[in-house]
Amino acid sequence: MPEQIPEDSVGLVQPQTLHFDEPLELRSGRVIPEYQLVIETYGELNADRSNAVLICHALSGHHHAAGYHSMEDRKPGWWDSAIGPGKVIDTNRFFVVALNNLGGCHGSTGPQSINPETGKEYGPDFPIVAVRDWVKSQVRLADRLGIEQWAAVVGGSLGGMQAMRWSIDHPQRLRHCLVIASAPKLTAQNIAFNEVARQAISKDPEFHGGRYKDHDTVPKRGLMLARMLGHITYLSDDSMREKFGRELRRDKFSFDYEADFQVESYLRYQGESFSGSFDANTYLLMTKALDYFDPSIDHDYDLAKTLSAAECKFMVISFTTDWRFSPERSREIVDALIAAGKSVSYAEIEAAHGHDAFLIPIPRYLDVFGRYMETVAADIGLPSKTQSDNSRPEGSN
Amino acid sequence: MPEQIPEDSVGLVQPQTLHFDEPLELRSGRVIPEYQLVIETYGELNADRSNAVLICHALSGHHHAAGYHSMEDRKPGWWDSAIGPGKVIDTNRFFVVALNNLGGCHGSTGPQSINPETGKEYGPDFPIVAVRDWVKSQVRLADRLGIEQWAAVVGGSLGGMQAMRWSIDHPQRLRHCLVIASAPKLTAQNIAFNEVARQAISKDPEFHGGRYKDHDTVPKRGLMLARMLGHITYLSDDSMREKFGRELRRDKFSFDYEADFQVESYLRYQGESFSGSFDANTYLLMTKALDYFDPSIDHDYDLAKTLSAAECKFMVISFTTDWRFSPERSREIVDALIAAGKSVSYAEIEAAHGHDAFLIPIPRYLDVFGRYMETVAADIGLPSKTQSDNSRPEGSN
Numbered sequence: 001m002p003e004q005i006p007e008d009s010v011g012l013v014q015p016q017t018l019h020f021d022e023p024l025e026l027r028s029g030r031v032i033p034e035y036q037l038v039i040e041t042y043g044e045l046n047a048d049r050s051n052a053v054l055i056c057h058a059l060s061g062h063h064h065a066a067g068y069h070s071m072e073d074r075k076p077g078w079w080d081s082a083i084g085p086g087k088v089i090d091t092n093r094f095f096v097v098a099l100n101n102l103g104g105c106h107g108s109t110g111p112q113s114i115n116p117e118t119g120k121e122y123g124p125d126f127p128i129v130a131v132r133d134w135v136k137s138q139v140r141l142a143d144r145l146g147i148e149q150w151a152a153v154v155g156g157s158l159g160g161m162q163a164m165r166w167s168i169d170h171p172q173r174l175r176h177c178l179v180i181a182s183a184p185k186l187t188a189q190n191i192a193f194n195e196v197a198r199q200a201i202s203k204d205p206e207f208h209g210g211r212y213k214d215h216d217t218v219p220k221r222g223l224m225l226a227r228m229l230g231h232i233t234y235l236s237d238d239s240m241r242e243k244f245g246r247e248l249r250r251d252k253f254s255f256d257y258e259a260d261f262q263v264e265s266y267l268r269y270q271g272e273s274f275s276g277s278f279d280a281n282t283y284l285l286m287t288k289a290l291d292y293f294d295p296s297i298d299h300d301y302d303l304a305k306t307l308s309a310a311e312c313k314f315m316v317i318s319f320t321t322d323w324r325f326s327p328e329r330s331r332e333i334v335d336a337l338i339a340a341g342k343s344v345s346y347a348e349i350e351a352a353h354g355h356d357a358f359l360i361p362i363p364r365y366l367d368v369f370g371r372y373m374e375t376v377a378a379d380i381g382l383p384s385k386t387q388s389d390n391s392r393p394e395g396s397n
Numbered sequence: 398m399p400e401q402i403p404e405d406s407v408g409l410v411q412p413q414t415l416h417f418d419e420p421l422e423l424r425s426g427r428v429i430p431e432y433q434l435v436i437e438t439y440g441e442l443n444a445d446r447s448n449a450v451l452i453c454h455a456l457s458g459h460h461h462a463a464g465y466h467s468m469e470d471r472k473p474g475w476w477d478s479a480i481g482p483g484k485v486i487d488t489n490r491f492f493v494v495a496l497n498n499l500g501g502c503h504g505s506t507g508p509q510s511i512n513p514e515t516g517k518e519y520g521p522d523f524p525i526v527a528v529r530d531w532v533k534s535q536v537r538l539a540d541r542l543g544i545e546q547w548a549a550v551v552g553g554s555l556g557g558m559q560a561m562r563w564s565i566d567h568p569q570r571l572r573h574c575l576v577i578a579s580a581p582k583l584t585a586q587n588i589a590f591n592e593v594a595r596q597a598i599s600k601d602p603e604f605h606g607g608r609y610k611d612h613d614t615v616p617k618r619g620l621m622l623a624r625m626l627g628h629i630t631y632l633s634d635d636s637m638r639e640k641f642g643r644e645l646r647r648d649k650f651s652f653d654y655e656a657d658f659q660v661e662s663y664l665r666y667q668g669e670s671f672s673g674s675f676d677a678n679t680y681l682l683m684t685k686a687l688d689y690f691d692p693s694i695d696h697d698y699d700l701a702k703t704l705s706a707a708e709c710k711f712m713v714i715s716f717t718t719d720w721r722f723s724p725e726r727s728r729e730i731v732d733a734l735i736a737a738g739k740s741v742s743y744a745e746i747e748a749a750h751g752h753d754a755f756l757i758p759i760p761r762y763l764d765v766f767g768r769y770m771e772t773v774a775a776d777i778g779l780p781s782k783t784q785s786d787n788s789r790p791e792g793s794n
Contacts, residue, residue, distance in 0.1 A: 028652035128652045188637035188660040192629045195661040196622060199668075202654060203618040205602055221600040225593060225622065232589045240585035246691065253689055255425035255525045257599060257681060260688065263585040264592040271596075284654060291657065292650055294643065323720075 008084045009076060010042040010067035010091050017107065020140055024102075027130035027292075033116055037141055038063050038107030039099040042083060043091035045145070050380045052147045053089055054138065054174075055079065055098040056155030056162035059230070059286045060278060062106035065098035066091075079156075081361040086385070088370040093382045094151065102137050103129040103286065105279035111210075112279055124210020124281055131158075131293045135165045142173065152176035152376050156358035157325065158286070161293045164333070167310040168295050176376045177310070178369075180317045181358035183329035184303050184336070185294035190324065193233055194287040197226035201280050210281050219280045224271035226283060231270050236321035236354030303332065304339035313379075314344040315372040317365065319357035345372060405481045406473060407439040407464035407488050414504065417537055421499075424527035424689075430513055434538055435460045435504035436496040439480060440488035442542070447777045449544040450486055451535065451571075452476065452495040453552030453559035456627070456683045457675060459503035462495035463488075476553075478758040483782070485767040490779045491548065499534050500526040500683065502676035508607075509676055521607025521678055528555075528690045532562045539570065549573035549773050553755035554722065555683070558690045561730070564707040565692050573773045574707070575766075577714045578755035580726035581700050581733070582691035587721065590630055591684040594623035598677050607678050616677045621668035623680060628667050633718035633751030700729065701736035710776075711741040712769040714762065716754035742769060 005011050015038050024032045040063045045052060055065050057078075066083035068076055083089045083096055100108040103126060111126040142150065153174045155163040160182025167177040186194070201207060204222030208215050235243070244263035259265040299306040314337055318330035327348045337344040347368040351357040357365065374385060402408050412435050421429045437460045442449060452462050454475070463480035465473055480486045480493055497505040500523060508523040539547065550571045552560040557579025564574040583591070598604060601619030605612050632640070641660035656662040696703040711734055715727035724745045734741040744765040748754040754762065771782060 028650075030652070185643065187634055188641040188643065188658070189629060189632075189634045191643070191658050192625075192637065192660050192664055195656070195658075195664055196625045196629070198654065199625065199665070200597065200622055203622070225597055225600070228589075228593045228596065229626065232586060232593070235586075237584055237586045240589065244585040246582065246585065246588070253425075255427070257595060257685070259592070261585070261588050261592075263589050267589055267592055268596070288652075288654070 004071060005068060008086050009080065010084050012071070013040050013042065013064075013067035013069065013077075015040050015063055015107065018141065018144055020137070020144075022140070024133065024137060026127055026133045028127055030127040032102065032109065032127065035102060035109035035137070036107075037099050037102070037109075037137065039097060039141065040064060040066075040077070041098075042066055042096040043094050045095040045147070049146055049148065050151060051093060051382060052095045052097060052142075052145070052150050054142070054150050054153045054166075055083070055089075055096060056134075056138075056153065056159035057098070057101065058155070058157035058159050059290065060274070060283075061159070062104060063098045063100040063108075064106070066096070079359065081359065082366070082369065088366050088373055089154065090373065090377075090385060093377055093385075094373075097141070097145065097147075099138065099141060101129070101134045103282060103289075105282040110279070111281035111285065121213060123213060126281060126285065128285055128288045128292075131161050131165050131289055132169060134162055134289070135169055138162070138166070139170055139173065148173070150174040151380050152178055152373070154178040154180070155182070156180040157182055157355065158290055158293075161290075164307075165295060167312050167314070168306060171309050171311040174312045175379060176315065176372075177312045178315045178317070178372065179330070179333060180369075181319055181322055181325050181330075181355055182333070183325040184296065184332050186291055191291050193229060194291055197229055198284055198287055200225035200229070201284060207280060210284075212280065218275070220272075220275040223275035223278060223280055223283065224268075227274035227278075228267040228271040231267055233324045234354055234356045236323060236352060238321050238352045239354050239356075242352060303336035307336050307342060308340040310337075310340070310342055314342060315369075316344060316346045317349060317358070317369065318347075319349050319351045319353065319355070319365075321352055322355045322357060324355040401468060402465060405483050406477065407481050409468070410437050410439065410461075410464035410466065410474075412437050412460055412504065415538065415541055417534070417541075419537070421530065421534060423524050423530045425524055427524040429499070429506065429524065432499060432506035432534070433504075434496050434499070434506075434534065436494060436538065437461060437463075437474075438495075439463055439493040440491050442492040442544070446544055447546070447548060448490060448779060449492045449494060449539075449542070449547050451539070451547050451550045451563075452480070452486075452493060453531075453535070453550065453556035454495070454498065455552070455554035455556050456687065457671070457680075458556070459501060460495045460497040460505075461503070463493070476756065478756065479763070479766065485763050485770055486551070487770065487774075487782060490774055490782075491770075494538070494542065494544075496535065496538060498526070498531045500679060500686075502679040507676070508678035508682065518610060520610060523678060523682065525682055525685045525689075528558050528562050528686055529566060531559055531686070532566055535559070535563070536567055536570065545570070547571040548777050549575055549770070551575040551577070552579070553577040554579055554752065555687055555690075558687075561704075562692060564709050564711070565703060568706050568708040571709045572776060573712065573769075574709045575712045575714070575769065576727070576730060577766075578716055578719055578722055578727075578752055579730070580722040581693065581729050583688055588688050590626060591688055594626055595681055595684055597622035597626070598681060604677060607681075609677065615672070617669075617672040620672035620675060620677055620680065621665075624671035624675075625664040625668040628664055630721045631751055631753045633720060633749060635718050635749045636751050636753075639749060700733035704733050704739060705737040707734075707737070707739055711739060712766075713741060713743045714746060714755070714766065715744075716746050716748045716750065716752070716762075718749055719752045719754060721752040
């Protein structure tokens with residue numbers, strides 16, 4: 001069996017569920033009385049608990065960031081390209097923690113959980129969780145795991161917003177902050193796309209005000225549309241051109257409303273498969289967290305002032321064809337960090353893949369990302385990758 | 398009452414309906430046995446019938462391009478900024494013809510018309526009409542009006558595609574072709590957005606396979622989503638930032654799913670008002686015409702070869718922040734025209750308004766467009782605008 005699992009994979013992994021009994025007061029003023037977080041960890045926490053790396057996930061992500069749950073899994077975790085033995089986030093040296101955020105639909109407390117106050121599923125009553133609330137819950141997670149300070153908090157897209165929020169709200173609890181394909185806040189256009197997705201879901205007659213479970217149904221059409229639209233914004237115009245162009249499904253036009261072009265059937269397929277697996281209330285909630293995120297709101301809308309609280313070092317990475325969170329948005333973060341006198345490295349990666357690039361093993365991206373993780377390793381006194389590679393048993397490659 | 402109508406307006410106008418009894422064979426092989434076209438005309442056709450300008454409309458456009466239908470109208474026709482006495486398309490000198498295309502929902506034969514073969518409304522059985530079919534129907538319109546050769550065929554967006562098609566299929570019937578904010582064919586991303594809109598409409602339970610009229614309903618939700626999405630692609634990221642930014646509707650976040658940001662309520666309003674007035678089957682059909690358009694398909698996908706048939710002169714205009722049909726797409730047309738040895742002028746207009754810019758009276762745009770229309774006027778021996786202005790009765794300004 002192990003010959004099916006690549007040697008640079010973390011292998012078979014198992015999620016764990018951690019319960020938190022202390023109520024969590026949210027940005028909205030509402031309180032989650034108790035909750036659970038589902039996590040996965042890869043690698044070993046070292047003796048001085050200094051080698052922990054937190055992975056924050058994006059809109060539809062979860063705790064399963066690397067490895068396989070069973071030998072039947074067709075695909076590994078969502079960031080397997082970056083996490084594993086000898087990989088960029090090297091599990092031979094780092095202890096990696098990935099979680100499903102509150103409000104999620106992969107096992108952490110969310111709309112599909114039982115509300116202890118009513119004994120019924122939260123559904124649409126699950127409170128809207130802000131990025132700062134997630135970070136608050138992640139601080140408790142760090143406490144539980146005995147991690148006083150993360151070697152690094154790392155996130156792409158919405159995950160990068162969580163990493164930024166860590167640096168502002170809990171400056172002493174991370175040494176490095178990696179913000180990838182992210183933005184300091186959404187633009188009107190970003191919000192507009194989210195709003196179309198939300199309307200698609202909430203206007204679906206099967207949504208029933210979020211109580212679709214009570215009606216034994218799911219707003220599949222709305223979720224499908226939301227995902228189709230999402231996909232367009234994750235890919236670049238270039239990558240869609242390369243991937244699909246104007247390629248037809250048959251040798252001529254249908255002159256009806258069947259899918260004529262490959263890109264149409266691809267999107268339909270993506271939308272349909274997502275709509276069967278993702279929770280609609282979670283989707284709504286995640287998009288609101290995105291919309292609301294703007295840490296400068298408490299600092300006169302001055303991002304440099306906002307980030308001046310940070311004590312960690314930063315790495316910011318963007319991708320040339322990412323039009324959801326363009327390089328310009330990353331440069332706003334970088335400029336604010338420089339204005340705040342912080343240490344920041346920045347790389348703009350030439351990549352055709354659009355926003356999705358942050359999940360793709362693009363050589364220069366992995367190179368830049370990996371080099372930065374080497375400085376993280378050096379900073380906490382871990383052996384360099386070469387030393388670590390050399391220490392492997394012979395023939396392990 | 399006339400004091401309410403601006404002096405540079407064509408004033409009160411009335412649509413006319415023209416019937417065509419000759420069957421129209423379509424690109425799809427299907428035949429429309431008879432049809433009517435609704436048109437408006439502004440200005441006077443001159444004695445040698447040389448001063449006619451055809452206006453081709455975009456996705457949701459129609460024949461009402463300028464002036465007012467009644468003194469109660471709050472808004473003039475959709476291109477009133479460009480058409481009128483003394484305006485860029487100067488109705489003091491040109492005879493302007495605007496029509497609603499076949500398949501439309503503003504009076505020309507379309508899904509809401511009675512199918513003479515069944516005595517019932519066409520609905521979803523109305524054939525998909527290609528851009529070349531529209532042009533074919535417009536040729537018959539020209540014949541009916543006694544216009545052997547248009548001084549110019551002018552169109553923005555999907556209208557620009559019709560103008561291009563005129564130049565290829567009927568080279569002797571136009572002297573000038575103005576292609577504004579258009580593209581030689583859609584990209585995969587363009588098609589993808591259209592497909593999301595189509596899915597939104599056709600998956601709306603009120604769509605009933607296009608027979609919503611039989612169920613005394615309208616797929617309003619789907620049309621609303623399609624329009625909201627359309628709007629995002631018509632505006633630029635910049636213009637949305639300028640227009641809305643992250644401005645809130647109330648002084649704080651709702652922490653529910655009400656519209657928090659101005660951009661959300663703007664889109665909802667736009668979507669709702671459109672969904673009450675536009676026909677869903679027409680929307681589907683128009684998006685398919687866009688997707689299918691690629692005149693190079695009959696010429697080994699070589700656009701220069703395709704355009705080599707043209708005998709007219711060309712003016713191509715694009716707008717810097719138009720990301721639906723970016724300047725790059727216009728340059729493809731210009732490059733092909735140059736390669737084909739055609740006369741072409743090209744202007745890329747600095748404008749924040751995105752695709753919608755072609756409808757907006759941006760000074761440099763009107764200047765460039767107006768200068769080109771002056772060369773059109775000179776080419777057919779019309780007096781120059783200054784001469785024409787001088788010929789106005791004194792005090793008319």
